[in-house]
Structures are given as C-alpha cells and as structure tokens.
Amino acid sequence: MKRLKFIPPIVIHPTLWFSLVVSILTGTIMEFILVFSIVLLHESGHFVAAKCFGWKIRKVMLWMFGGVMETENYSNRPIYQELIITLAGPIQHIGIFFLLYGLDASATLSPSLIQFAYTYNWTIFIFNLLPIFPLDGGKLLFAGLSYLRPFRQAHASMIVISVTITVIILGIMFYHQETALSTYLLFAFILWENRLEWKQRFYTFIRFLLNRQLLWKKKKRRLPLIVPASTKLIDVFGQFYREQQHDIYLKNGMKVTDEQACLYMYFNLKQYQATVADVCRKS
Numbered sequence: 001m002k003r004l005k006f007i008p009p010i011v012i013h014p015t016l017w018f019s020l021v022v023s024i025l026t027g028t029i030m031e032f033i034l035v036f037s038i039v040l041l042h043e044s045g046h047f048v049a050a051k052c053f054g055w056k057i058r059k060v061m062l063w064m065f066g067g068v069m070e071t072e073n074y075s076n077r078p079i080y081q082e083l084i085i086t087l088a089g090p091i092q093h094i095g096i097f098f099l100l101y102g103l104d105a106s107a108t109l110s111p112s113l114i115q116f117a118y119t120y121n122w123t124i125f126i127f128n129l130l131p132i133f134p135l136d137g138g139k140l141l142f143a144g145l146s147y148l149r150p151f152r153q154a155h156a157s158m159i160v161i162s163v164t165i166t167v168i169i170l171g172i173m174f175y176h177q178e179t180a181l182s183t184y185l186l187f188a189f190i191l192w193e194n195r196l197e198w199k200q201r202f203y204t205f206i207r208f209l210l211n212r213q214l215l216w217k218k219k220k221r222r223l224p225l226i227v228p229a230s231t232k233l234i235d236v237f238g239q240f241y242r243e244q245q246h247d248i249y250l251k252n253g254m255k256v257t258d259e260q261a262c263l264y265m266y267f268n269l270k271q272y273q274a275t276v277a278d279v280c281r282k283s
C-alpha cells in the first residue's frame with residue numbers, strides 16, 4: 001500500500017492495543033478514543049516541529065502515555081532544535097486543554113467524559129516532563145547534560161539518573177501501597193527501555209561519532225583537548241562535546257592534530273587501536 005510521503009509509519013505499542021481490548025471489554029471505548037486523540041495530538045506536536053527543521057523521521061510509536069518519535073537526527077543537530085522539538089509535544093496539552101474547554105462549553109461530550117479527558121490530559125503532560133528516558137523530560141535532561149558533559153558521559157549519566165528516579169518513584173508508590181498495576185507496569189516498561197539503552201550505549205556513541213564525521217560542520221565553540229600521546233582514539237572521542245570543536249594537543253602543549261584527522265584514522269582507515277601518537281605520525 002502506498003503511504004502518504006509526509007506521514008511517517010505509525011506503530012501502536014502493545015500497551016495501547018491492550019488498553020483498546022480492555023476498553024472494548026469494559027465498554028469504555030469513548031475514553032479510549034479520547035486517550036488516543038490526546039496521545040496523537042501530543043506526538044503531532046513533536047512531528048510538525050521536527051519537520052519544520054527538516055528532520056528525517058523513521059517512525060512514530062504511540063503508547064499509553066505519549067509516544068516515541070524515532071529519527072535519524074538525534075544528537076547530530078543543534079541542541080536548541082532538539083529542545084524545541086521535545087517541548088513541542090508537552091505544549092500540545094495546553095492547546096488540548098482549551099479544546100476540551102470548548103467541548104465542555106458546547107456540551108458535545110458528557111461531563112464525566114470531559115472530566116476524564118481533563119485529568120488524562122494533565123497527567124500525560126506532567127508524566128512526560130519527568131526527567132526519565134525515554135520520556136520528553138528525559139530528552140530535556142540529556143540536552144541539558146550535553147552542554148555540561150562530553151556526549152558519552154552525558155548519555156550514560158542520563159540513563160543512570162533515569163533509572164534512579166524511576167526506582168525512587170517505584171519505592172514511593174510501594175511505600176504508599178499504590179495498587180494501580182498499570183502504573184507499576186508503566187515504570188517497569190521504562191526500566192526495560194533504560195536497560196536496552198544502557199546495553200546499546202556504545203552503539204549510540206559510535207553513531208554520534210559517525211554522524212559527526214559524515215555531517216561535518218565547523219562549530220563556533222572550540223575546546224582544546226590535552227592528552228598524553230599514548231591515548232587511544234576511542235578515549236579521545238569519549239571527551240567530545242556535542243557542540244564544541246576539538247583540537248588535540250599533547251601534554252607538552254604543542255597542537256598536534258584535530259578531531260577530523262582522528263575520526264578519519266578510526267573510521268576510514270579502520271585503525272581502531274590507534275593512539276594520538278599514531279595520528280601524528282601519519283599526518
């Protein structure tokens with residue numbers, strides 16, 4: 001089937017299918033439609049903002065509390081674009097609030113449904129802003145950490161913070177004898193996602209380096225890196241900041257090379273064990 005070029009493939013997460021089945025069985029299909037619409041509007045905020053910046057979207061996955069937009073451009077576009085695209089989702093909830101207000105005033109939906117939608121709308125809004133990966137708050141956290149730490153450390157710190165906060169929330173829920181199984185499942189799913197992200201963090205790091213090399217752009221800010229000659233290239237890359245350009249100096253203060261030469265040696269010449277001293281000898 002031919003798909004409209006503008007619209008990305010939309011994947012429905014099992015939790016959403018599950019709630020559809022539950023809503024059919026319990027006769028709450030209207031509630032489901034409201035949830036689905038809110039989630040869809042949230043995600044369309046991210047999507048439209050991403051399109052405005054010309055990002056390539058691989059797919060959009062919708063789940064109960066929002067969605068995850070998979071793109072080829074995370075971490076290789078300016079951080080401010082990422083911030084705007086990430087915020088464009090939660091901002092939708094303010095629009096949805098006024099939409100519900102209009103529906104309420106026109107008495108299109110029953111008061112109980114409107115009340116349900118209001119509650120769900122603010123719940124998703126607040127939930128998505130928790131500083132936990134893969135929620136929007138987690139992405140904002142990552143963007144903030146990327147200014148303060150090198151990419152590799154920022155990424156690892158984001159996962160550690162996400163897991164810590166999730167465990168604290170689960171602890172508080174347990175302490176208060178919270179009984180909503182779906183909330184436990186939700187946080188279990190988040191922990192699972194963080195586990196996967198942790199496992200593939202080296203791949204994420206390599207993708208960041210490859211994109212940095214392929215889509216090379218001069219950066220306004222420069223941060224010299226001073227390293228011993230015996231430093232392996234992969235360890236030098238571990239000190240790369242997202243929005244900084246790096247010249248590499250040896251400990252004696254002489255500039256020896258730049259990041260492009262190191263990346264070329266690593267990826268094009270496939271010298272995975274090479275050191276800074278090897279790059280100096282070649283150039």
Ligand SMILES: [Zn+2]
Nearest residue numbers: 066067089136
């Ligand atoms: Zn979102």
